[in-house]
Every structure is written in structure tokens, then in C-alpha cells.
Amino acid sequence: MDIKSLVKTLHPLERKIIPFLTFCKTFYDLVEKSMMKDVEVMRALQWLENKEVLKLSESSTQMVSLDENGEKYADEGLPEIRFLKAIKEEMDVNDVAKKAKIEKEEIGICIGTLKSKAAIQAEGKPLKVKVLPAGEKMVESESLEQKFIISLKTPKPFDELAPEEQFSLENLQKRKKIVKVDTIKTKSYELTELGKKLVKEKDLDVELLEQLTPEMLKNNSWKGKEFRSYDIKINVPKIAAGRRHFIREAIKYVKQIWLEMGFEEMEGNIVQSAFWDLDSLFVPQDHPAREMQDTFYLADGKNIAQAKLPEDIAKKVKEVHEDGSDTGSKGWQYKWSEDVAKEILLRTHTTVLSAHTISKLKESDLPKKYFKVGRVYRNEALDWKHLFEFNQVDGIVVGEEATFSHLLGFLKEFFGKMGYADVRIRPAHFPYTEPSAEIEVLNPVKNEWVELGGCGIFRPEVTKTLIGKEVPVLAWGFGLGRILLPYYNLSDLRDLYKNDLEVLRNIKCWLK
Amino acid sequence: MPTVTLNKKVFEKLVGKSLTIEELKEKIPMLGTDLESVDEKEIHVEIFPNRPDQLSEQGLARAFSSFIGVNKGLKEYKVESSGEKLIVEKSVKDVRPYTACAIVKGINFDDETIKEIIQIQEKLHITYGRKRKKAAIGVYPLEKIKFPITYFAEDPKKVTFQPLESKEELTGLQILSKHPTGRDYAHLLEGLTKFAFFKDADDNILSMPPIINSHDVGKISESTTDVFVECSGFDFVVLKKCLNMIVTALADMGGKIYSLELEYDAKEITPDLSPEVMKIDYDYVNKRLGTNISEKEINDCLEKMGYGVKDKNALVPAYRADILHPIDLVEDIAIAYGYETFTPIIPKISTVGKELEIEKFKDKVSDLLVGLGLLEVETFNLTSETNQNKMMLAEGKPIKLHNALNKEFNVLRYWVLPSLLEVLNTNLNREYPQNIFGIGTVFKSKDTDTGVLEQERLAVTLCSDDADYTKIKQVLDFLMRMIDVEYEIKEVENNSFISGRVGRVSVKGKDVAYIGEVNPEVLGNWALEMPVAAFELNLTELFEKL
CATH class of the missing domain: 3.30.930.10 (Bira Bifunctional Protein; Domain 2)
Structure with a gap:
């Protein structure tokens, strides 16, 4: 950049500081000489550094300066010298102190120092003092220490002390609050080649406009003038904006995929009876999923709370469990218990809503497609890959013509839109679907197959019982979290519900 | 889900083919099991709860062998009558009402096979047996038993025997508090005034199901060749299936199966290994799968899954507990056909989307x-x-x-x-x-x-x-x-x-x-x-x- 264009970019603060740059060395120099505020100088220097006019550096220096007492002695003189000067022939100590205006606590130091230099003689009780020849010499010439103290009215870097000053420093450091040595961080700068040219530039005072104001627009005062050029690469502070939670953004998209394919959203409760959550889906009553360590049950005092069952459907479900009823199945061949079915739980899967939904369908309603994204619950300890409350995505397709190949078609479409080009299925087992399959997708980042959930066709024992006819119902259900983790570069499911505001403010948005 | 560990060499011998790690990695998950890991020595497989018959090395190898086409079709097991009897007393009715039993002879027991049998027993206990609640299994050396055996219920304070892994004789009731296995399963007998026992013709106690066998008559050693096997529980159908899973595994170890006569109110003979017949509805298969697979191919698929096929009927192996409905054949056909071979299709059926x-x-x-x-x-x-x-x-x-x-x-x-x-x-x-x-x-x-x-x-x-x-x-x-x-x-x-x-x-x-x-x-x-x-x-x- 040539000097002329550089000058155009200069902020008023920069302009103000430039004349001082040649004869100052440090930040403190500049503050003192320019009469500007600390922050103003600092900002100007940083901007100038960005423009490659100078280079800032920081160094730490040991600075020697006067302490509380030192400042006093610099004006009044060291107490022992004043003491010495006050002695006339042989005098009582207290009289000397009074004459020299020396405070009581200082008297001891004065006598000690002067005696050690053989400047006085002190004898008797009460103590009397007398000046010796060495003392007379001291009165005549100003002591090194006194000189040093006076010079310290402007603090000095330790490294620049002369040998005799170092000697004085050592002596004075033994005494209370006369001198101190502090480590001070000094910001200094060095002009670059460009900077050296800039400071020689005479024409710094071009008139440039700063902020465009309504005033200027009204009276056209901006016309014919130039605006100061900005550093357009400058870093700006982050803006604090309102946002949806990132999971909500993703859920909105998931819902949109199903809605576009003609799926209706299902409704239904989180608190369900075991009957709807499990029995109606032909899960046998001794299935491990019902155990305490897997499912949350609701309390009624010390017992599990009990629900009311829909009598007609309950009768059909009982029959199909016991002997298959009219479904063509043998059933599970055990005695079905109404009490077990009545147990109230937190839904273990959103598939419970599919059971409710198909139980309300009439043959004339078909074909139908439904979906749900909702919370489900598992009684698990919280860790990076297990949550006790999480979102599940469920879907069903109900229709005479629905087939296993269609199931694959829908899943491939959905996962493709979620960013997974490769989907595959493997044989699996679920009590309510046959055929059943496990869905796996290829994680595009890690290039690994990841298990995401289950799918299949509802068993005739489920559909015939709930719909009244063996209509194929394609069904799938998978945890939402695991689908979303790679997109957000997360690996811990807990991070999805952590609500760290810093993350919520800054995480990238759902861009699919 | 339970995991089964297989010795790769033994597995290959049972399957009847040597297999590369790549083949195993590719094929095992497609059979309907989860492959955990595989190396030159061992294969770790997770078995789905609907296939308890695959919980033994023998059962899984049998399924895999036919899946890859080495030994396709129904594997037939001969059952001869042993001529022996087991008496079921009415007293067990409110305690643990049923048992299904068999005799298997001619097995060369060694350290490995004994371990294997204990493993099968334990895995079946946990899964299909629902932690011994639904079914408990006992295996006994035949030479120590004098027939007929009696299955009866009695006040547990009055029955004394030395349980396995115990140095002293204990009463049935003491076992629940003094024996570790007794403590683990005591809850299954809660509230009962009588417990169920097996005893032989000399009144030697064989076991106290579902807790523990006797030390004297209930322990298999390397000198054992013939065994008595029983499953006890609450549902005769379940117990017969469970028994079939064990005896077929024992037969695959080289044993010969013999039946017993059980004296309930009516006589029953177990085990029964004759296949169940289920009609194959070829249209139903293609309709559900959305495919156009020929009859011949469907039959071939069934054979790959261990079924026999005769006159458009599927012969369902007697150890399969999960075939409740023709739809279960459809899944097995799909597995044999290969899940990876299905073409994804989006049907052109219009429905209207609706948000709540x-x-x-x-x-x-x-x-x-x-x-x-x-x-x-x-x-x-x-x-x-x-x-x-x-x-x-x-x-x-x-x-x-x-x-x-x-x-x-x-x-x-x-x-x-x-x-x-x-x-x-x-x-x-x-x-x-x-x-x-x-x-x-x-x-x-x-x-x-x-x-x-x-x-x-x-x-x-x-x-x-x-x-x-x-x-x-x-x-x-x-x-x-x-x-x-x-x-x-x-x-x-x-x-x-x-x-x-x-x-x-x-x-x-x-x-x-x-x-x-x-x-x-x-x-x-x-x-x-x-x-x-x-x-x-x-x-x-x-x-x-x-």
C-alpha cells in the first residue's frame, strides 16, 4: 500500500499518535507524551500493527522506585543525616530528635547507622551523643544513598543502575519501605520500513469523514469530502442472536421429509399402559424388555400404578397372546395376565403410538402413512452412548400393497436426505415385526457402518388384532441422536441435551 | 442378548467346511445373528432371543452349514424308545407341574464337552428359560440312576441330600440359605410350602429343580457316556422345545437319542423330534416381500434355513421355537434370499401428509x-x-x-x-x-x-x-x-x-x-x-x- 492510501485509512486516534512514534520508545512513554488515554493509545497501536506500520513487543523490566518512606526522605533527607546535622556538641538523644523532627521509631535506626559508620559517639544514661570526625565529613558532603533516593524520583530500570547505585540499593533494601523493585511489563514497539516512511509524511492532516450521520445527510455536508477508509478485514465481536435449539432445527427437517412423502404426524402420550406399549404389539409378558432395569414404571404408593384397559381390544390381545386366536398363529402359549398389562410406564418406543393409531383405522381409510418424532424412555444409567430420555423417529405405512421392498425404499429415501448415501439392512429380531431388520448406515466421516434402529413388517398377530384384518404395516423406529451426531461433529449423546449456551449460540445450523 | 463363543476349528468341523475370516464376517450377520468379533482362533456371536436353538456351538453350526449350502434341508434325528419310565406325582401340580425328559447315549465326554454342555444349559436358562423361571434343565450320568424316576413335591424340610459343590448334606430349605446357587434362585420358590424333586427307584434324590442337582447322582464326569436329561417348568410345550434343543445338540456331539414314557394323567412320550408341517403359501411370500421368487427358489431358500420341503409343505425342525405363523417362514425365506439382494422401491401410492x-x-x-x-x-x-x-x-x-x-x-x-x-x-x-x-x-x-x-x-x-x-x-x-x-x-x-x-x-x-x-x-x-x-x-x- 502506498503512503497516500495508507493515510486515508488512518483513524483519528492513529493520526494523533503518529507524531510521537519517532521519539518515544514504549507504551508508557506514548501515554505520557501524547496525553491520550491508555486504551486509546493501545487501540491505535494495535490498528497500526494490523496495518504493518509497527511491530509491538512486550518485555518485562525490573524497575527500581521509591516506596512510602523513600518518597518522604527524598524531600526531607534521610533521617540519620538530619539527626547528625542537629547535634551540637554533646546532646541528649531526645533533644536531637526533637530538633531534627525525627519520629521515635526512627531514632534507633539513626543511632545504629551512624554508630556503624563511626560518625557519632553515644554514651550514658540518659543517652548522650557527640559528633566524631567521620560524622563531620558526612555532614559536609551529600551521601550516596541520599543522592540515589533523589534520583529515584523517576523510577529506573534495575539493569541501568551504576555500581554505586547498586550498592546503595542493597543498603536501603535492608530498611523499611524506602525503595522497592517491581517487575513491570513494558509494551514497546518498533517501526517497520513502512512505518518509518509514514512518520516522515507531512500531510497527515487530510480531512476525512468518520461515521456518516443523519445530520450529514440532511445538510449534505458529506458532499465533496472523502470518507476515511476502514480496515475491512477487522475482527468484529460475535453477535448474540436468538436461535432454535439445534435438535429442534434437525427435527423440523426430519418432519419435513416425512410430510413431503405424504406421512401424517401421530399424537399420543408419553405415559402409557404396558398394554399399549407392549402387549398390543405382541410382546410376551415375560419378555426381558419389561424388566425393572429397562423400563420406567409409574408409582402408586409402593406399587406400580395401574391403568384402565379398553375391554374389547384387551380381550382380543389376550387371545392372540394365549393361542393366536384367529390370526393363523400359535400365539405365545402362556396365560396372559391383565394385571401385568395394566402396569403404567413411560413409553419405551414411539411405536406405541403406531399401535394406537392402527387400532383406530377402518379398512376404508387405507392406505395410510404415519410418523412421529418424540421422546422415549429407558431406565439406563447416563453415559456417552446411553440416555434415559431421548428422541425417537417412528414411521408406519399401512396398506394392502405394502411390501418389504417398499420398507427399504422409504428408509433409503429418508437416510439419503439425512446425509447418508449408503443404507443396508441385516436380519434382526423384534417380537412385533416379521420379517425384522436392523438398519445400518455408512458414517460418511468415519467410513464405518453404524447401527441406527430396527424395522420390519408388523406381525399378523398385531395387525389382525388391532385393525381386524391382516393388512401389512411397514414399521421402523430409530434414535434421532445417533443420526445427528456426525453432522454436528459430536460423539457423546449427552452433548445433545447439555444446553451449554455457548454451544447453542455458536453451533452450525442444520443446512440440509 | 447372550453371546456364544465358538472355537473356529471345532466350528469348521461341525459346519463341514473350512472358512476364511472374510467369509465368516460376511455371512454370519446375514444369517440373523450379530457377529461381535472373529479371529483365527475364536468367533464371538450374539444370538437373537428368537433363536435359542443357536445358543449351542452345534445348533449354530447346523444353521450355518445349511445356510451356506453345505448341508441343506431338514436334519433328521432318530429317536428310539429306551423302555424306561418317569412317574409324575400329582403333588407337583401347584409347584412346578411339568417335566420333559430324554436319554442320550454314547457321548465321549471330555473336559471340553462337559464345559460345552454346562454352557448350553446356562445360556438356555438365562434366555429361553427366563432365568430358570420358565424352564430349568438338568443333565445326569445315567449309570448312577435306577429307573423308574419319580418327579414329586415334598415339604423341603423333610428332604435331605448333598447338593453339587457342597461338602455336606442339606435339607431343601437349607439349600436356599446356605448354598450360593440356592441363594441366587430362592426367589423362584418364594411362598411355596412344598418343593419339587426328582428321585430314582432307590429313593436317591437326583435334584431339586430349578435350583440344583445332587452331588452323587447329578454330576457328569469324563467317564460318563450316557446321560438322563430333564427340563422342568410350567408349560409342557415350552419344555418339549427346550428338551429338543439340548438333545439335538447332544446328538450332534455324537450321541444317540432315546425316549422315555412320562406318566402324567395321560401318558406322554418325550422327546418328539418329528418336524411340524406348515403349508407354504408361495403367493403370500412374494406379496409380503414385494418379490417374484419362483416356487423352486422358495423351496431352496427354506432348505438353506434348515427346513425340509415336501408337497408344498415346510417341515419345521423340532428344535425351532419361533415358528408361530406362516409369516415366520417368510422371514426365513427372505434371510436365505439375502437381505442385501432386495431392491428398494418407493410405491406410487398417494397419501396426504399432515402435521399436528x-x-x-x-x-x-x-x-x-x-x-x-x-x-x-x-x-x-x-x-x-x-x-x-x-x-x-x-x-x-x-x-x-x-x-x-x-x-x-x-x-x-x-x-x-x-x-x-x-x-x-x-x-x-x-x-x-x-x-x-x-x-x-x-x-x-x-x-x-x-x-x-x-x-x-x-x-x-x-x-x-x-x-x-x-x-x-x-x-x-x-x-x-x-x-x-x-x-x-x-x-x-x-x-x-x-x-x-x-x-x-x-x-x-x-x-x-x-x-x-x-x-x-x-x-x-x-x-x-x-x-x-x-x-x-x-x-x-x-x-x-x-
Whole structure:
């Protein structure tokens, strides 16, 4: 950049500081000489550094300066010298102190120092003092220490002390609050080649406009003038904006995929009876999923709370469990218990809503497609890959013509839109679907197959019982979290519900 | 799900083919099992709960061998009569009413095979046997037993024998407290005055099912060649299946199977290994799968899955416990056909998509709040009573869980505001202002089928050095104006808020929200050092009034 264009970019603060740059060395120099505020100088220097006019550096220096007492002695003189000067022939100590205006606590130091230099003689009780020849010499010439103290009215870097000053420093450091040595961080700068040219530039005072104001627009005062050029690469502070939670953004998209394919959203409760959550889906009553360590049950005092069952459907479900009823199945061949079915739980899967939904369908309603994204619950300890409350995505397709190949078609479409080009299925087992399959997708980042959930066709024992006819119902259900983790570069499911505001403010948005 | 560990060499011998690691990796998951890991020595496989017959090395190898086409079709097992009897006394009826038994002869037991049998037994106990509740299995050396055997129930204080792994004789009752296995399974016999036992013709006790065998007559050694096998439980069909799974595995080890006569009210002979016949509906198969597979190919698929095929009928192996309906044949055909060979199809059937109105409303409300610069948070519906009440100086009645593992999450929330204050509490070192909102489900007691009413609520909290009533009311007012609803606010007392700065908001006569400045004592409970102004709005009820 040539000097002329550089000058155009200069902020008023920069302009103000430039004349001082040649004869100052440090930040403190500049503050003192320019009469500007600390922050103003600092900002100007940083901007100038960005423009490659100078280079800032920081160094730490040991600075020697006067302490509380030192400042006093610099004006009044060291107490022992004043003491010495006050002695006339042989005098009582207290009289000397009074004459020299020396405070009581200082008297001891004065006598000690002067005696050690053989400047006085002190004898008797009460103590009397007398000046010796060495003392007379001291009165005549100003002591090194006194000189040093006076010079310290402007603090000095330790490294620049002369040998005799170092000697004085050592002596004075033994005494209370006369001198101190502090480590001070000094910001200094060095002009670059460009900077050296800039400071020689005479024409710094071009008139440039700063902020465009309504005033200027009204009276056209901006016309014919130039605006100061900005550093357009400058870093700006982050803006604090309102946002949806990132999971909500993703859920909105998931819902949109199903809605576009003609799926209706299902409704239904989180608190369900075991009957709807499990029995109606032909899960046998001794299935491990019902155990305490897997499912949350609701309390009624010390017992599990009990629900009311829909009598007609309950009768059909009982029959199909016991002997298959009219479904063509043998059933599970055990005695079905109404009490077990009545147990109230937190839904273990959103598939419970599919059971409710198909139980309300009439043959004339078909074909139908439904979906749900909702919370489900598992009684698990919280860790990076297990949550006790999480979102599940469920879907069903109900229709005479629905087939296993269609199931694959829908899943491939959905996962493709979620960013997974490769989907595959493997044989699996679920009590309510046959055929059943496990869905796996290829994680595009890690290039690994990841298990995401289950799918299949509802068993005739489920559909015939709930719909009244063996209509194929394609069904799938998978945890939402695991689908979303790679997109957000997360690996811990807990991070999805952590609500760290810093993350919520800054995480990238759902861009699919 | 249980895992089975297979010795690769033994497995290959049973399958009848040597297999590369690549082949195993590719084929095992496609059979309907989860491959955990495989190396040159061992194969670890997870078995799905519908295939307990694959819990033995023999069972899995049998399935795999036919799946890859080495030994296709129904594997037939001959059963000869042993001529022996087992008497079932009526006393067992209310205790553990059924047993199914068999004799297997001519097995060369060594250390490995003994271990293998114990493994099969244990895995079946845990899974198909539902931890011995539904079925318990006993295997005994035949040479120590004198027939007929009697299955009977008796006062456990009156029956004494030396159980396995015990140095002394104990009564049936003592076993439950003194023997480790007895302690583990004592709950299965809770409340019973009589326990079930097996004894032989010399009155030697064989075992006390489902707990433990006798040390004398119930322990297999390397010198054993012939065994007596029994399964006991509550459902004869289940027990017969269970027995079939074991005896076929023993037969695959080289044994010969013999049946026994069981004297119930009517006579029964077990085991019965004749296949069950199920008609193959070829159209049904193709209709469900969306394929056009020929009859011949379908038959071939069934044979690959270990079925026999005769006159358009499938012969279902007697050890399969999971074939309840023709749809179960369809799945096995699909597995043999290969899940990877199906073509994904999106059917051209039109249906109309529809989003729930309340969900659309929730979205709209959220978008409006985002426009005001608020940040949405996602909180759990599960929380603790302390968070809901004590921290808030509130006294509501949250719905409690019966069996929550974690005490910090053992109730369902009845309001959302505490969840938001908890979020503020975990963000003390983050930049202010912290203006957030969250929509969540709340749960209240109500006369419904489950006794619970669920509603959707919105909570908004403004947290900054200048958060006050005016600012929070501006948010509520904006929201109400945007959805074109008139509202009223009246004075109210609510401990969670500052007295005189809290209001009850109603729409068309229905109370729908609380609004106010949060009580400094509540803020202190949450360690918040910034004022918070908040409202909580019942979206379900507001939506009904729109």
C-alpha cells in the first residue's frame, strides 16, 4: 500500500499518535507524551500493527522506585543525616530528635547507622551523643544513598543502575519501605520500513469523514469530502442472536421429509399402559424388555400404578397372546395376565403410538402413512452412548400393497436426505415385526457402518388384532441422536441435551 | 442378548467346511445373528432371543452349514424308545407341574464337552428359560440312576441330600440359605410350602429343580457316556422345545437319542423330534416381500434355513421355537434370499401428509421468540422433586416413578420453569444476558386411562442485570399480539416470584400463565447472581382458546 492510501485509512486516534512514534520508545512513554488515554493509545497501536506500520513487543523490566518512606526522605533527607546535622556538641538523644523532627521509631535506626559508620559517639544514661570526625565529613558532603533516593524520583530500570547505585540499593533494601523493585511489563514497539516512511509524511492532516450521520445527510455536508477508509478485514465481536435449539432445527427437517412423502404426524402420550406399549404389539409378558432395569414404571404408593384397559381390544390381545386366536398363529402359549398389562410406564418406543393409531383405522381409510418424532424412555444409567430420555423417529405405512421392498425404499429415501448415501439392512429380531431388520448406515466421516434402529413388517398377530384384518404395516423406529451426531461433529449423546449456551449460540445450523 | 463363543476349528468341523475370516464376517450377520468379533482362533456371536436353538456351538453350526449350502434341508434325528419310565406325582401340580425328559447315549465326554454342555444349559436358562423361571434343565450320568424316576413335591424340610459343590448334606430349605446357587434362585420358590424333586427307584434324590442337582447322582464326569436329561417348568410345550434343543445338540456331539414314557394323567412320550408341517403359501411370500421368487427358489431358500420341503409343505425342525405363523417362514425365506439382494422401491401410492396443529403452533411460537433474540433450550421431562418444589419454594405434586435408577430423575415435571433455571445454573460462566425459552411436556394427575394428563408448556426466562417485569411482559405482550389474542393479568401470590410483581394471565376466562420477577430466594437456591424475570404459559390450553 502506498503512503497516500495508507493515510486515508488512518483513524483519528492513529493520526494523533503518529507524531510521537519517532521519539518515544514504549507504551508508557506514548501515554505520557501524547496525553491520550491508555486504551486509546493501545487501540491505535494495535490498528497500526494490523496495518504493518509497527511491530509491538512486550518485555518485562525490573524497575527500581521509591516506596512510602523513600518518597518522604527524598524531600526531607534521610533521617540519620538530619539527626547528625542537629547535634551540637554533646546532646541528649531526645533533644536531637526533637530538633531534627525525627519520629521515635526512627531514632534507633539513626543511632545504629551512624554508630556503624563511626560518625557519632553515644554514651550514658540518659543517652548522650557527640559528633566524631567521620560524622563531620558526612555532614559536609551529600551521601550516596541520599543522592540515589533523589534520583529515584523517576523510577529506573534495575539493569541501568551504576555500581554505586547498586550498592546503595542493597543498603536501603535492608530498611523499611524506602525503595522497592517491581517487575513491570513494558509494551514497546518498533517501526517497520513502512512505518518509518509514514512518520516522515507531512500531510497527515487530510480531512476525512468518520461515521456518516443523519445530520450529514440532511445538510449534505458529506458532499465533496472523502470518507476515511476502514480496515475491512477487522475482527468484529460475535453477535448474540436468538436461535432454535439445534435438535429442534434437525427435527423440523426430519418432519419435513416425512410430510413431503405424504406421512401424517401421530399424537399420543408419553405415559402409557404396558398394554399399549407392549402387549398390543405382541410382546410376551415375560419378555426381558419389561424388566425393572429397562423400563420406567409409574408409582402408586409402593406399587406400580395401574391403568384402565379398553375391554374389547384387551380381550382380543389376550387371545392372540394365549393361542393366536384367529390370526393363523400359535400365539405365545402362556396365560396372559391383565394385571401385568395394566402396569403404567413411560413409553419405551414411539411405536406405541403406531399401535394406537392402527387400532383406530377402518379398512376404508387405507392406505395410510404415519410418523412421529418424540421422546422415549429407558431406565439406563447416563453415559456417552446411553440416555434415559431421548428422541425417537417412528414411521408406519399401512396398506394392502405394502411390501418389504417398499420398507427399504422409504428408509433409503429418508437416510439419503439425512446425509447418508449408503443404507443396508441385516436380519434382526423384534417380537412385533416379521420379517425384522436392523438398519445400518455408512458414517460418511468415519467410513464405518453404524447401527441406527430396527424395522420390519408388523406381525399378523398385531395387525389382525388391532385393525381386524391382516393388512401389512411397514414399521421402523430409530434414535434421532445417533443420526445427528456426525453432522454436528459430536460423539457423546449427552452433548445433545447439555444446553451449554455457548454451544447453542455458536453451533452450525442444520443446512440440509 | 447372550453371546456364544465358538472355537473356529471345532466350528469348521461341525459346519463341514473350512472358512476364511472374510467369509465368516460376511455371512454370519446375514444369517440373523450379530457377529461381535472373529479371529483365527475364536468367533464371538450374539444370538437373537428368537433363536435359542443357536445358543449351542452345534445348533449354530447346523444353521450355518445349511445356510451356506453345505448341508441343506431338514436334519433328521432318530429317536428310539429306551423302555424306561418317569412317574409324575400329582403333588407337583401347584409347584412346578411339568417335566420333559430324554436319554442320550454314547457321548465321549471330555473336559471340553462337559464345559460345552454346562454352557448350553446356562445360556438356555438365562434366555429361553427366563432365568430358570420358565424352564430349568438338568443333565445326569445315567449309570448312577435306577429307573423308574419319580418327579414329586415334598415339604423341603423333610428332604435331605448333598447338593453339587457342597461338602455336606442339606435339607431343601437349607439349600436356599446356605448354598450360593440356592441363594441366587430362592426367589423362584418364594411362598411355596412344598418343593419339587426328582428321585430314582432307590429313593436317591437326583435334584431339586430349578435350583440344583445332587452331588452323587447329578454330576457328569469324563467317564460318563450316557446321560438322563430333564427340563422342568410350567408349560409342557415350552419344555418339549427346550428338551429338543439340548438333545439335538447332544446328538450332534455324537450321541444317540432315546425316549422315555412320562406318566402324567395321560401318558406322554418325550422327546418328539418329528418336524411340524406348515403349508407354504408361495403367493403370500412374494406379496409380503414385494418379490417374484419362483416356487423352486422358495423351496431352496427354506432348505438353506434348515427346513425340509415336501408337497408344498415346510417341515419345521423340532428344535425351532419361533415358528408361530406362516409369516415366520417368510422371514426365513427372505434371510436365505439375502437381505442385501432386495431392491428398494418407493410405491406410487398417494397419501396426504399432515402435521399436528399443536405442533405447528409450538413451532410458530418458538419462531416468534427467536425473533426477539431468545435462545431455545431442550430439557428433560424427567427431573427431581427437589428441583420442582424445594428449589422453587413450591409445593406441587409431581408424578413419581416406581423404579428410577437415578434419584435426580425420578419424577415427571409439572412445570417447566425449574428446568430453565437449572439451565441458567449450569451456565453461570457464560456471557449475559441469558434470555432463553423452552417448550416441554408437563404431567398432572387427572382421571384418564393412565391417571395422567399431559400438556405442553412454554417457559421464558430473561436473565440479565436489568431483567424486570416490564421486559418479560413485553415478551408476553408481543407473543399475544402476534397470535391475535387478548389477555388479562390479575394480581396473585406465588412463592416462586416476588410478591407484588407476579401476575396470573388469563385468556377468555381461562388461566393460562404466571408472569413475574423470580423470588431472590429462589435465585439464591439456584446460585444465580442475576435477576430473572419469567413466565410460564400453558400452550395446550391457550391453543384450545384460539
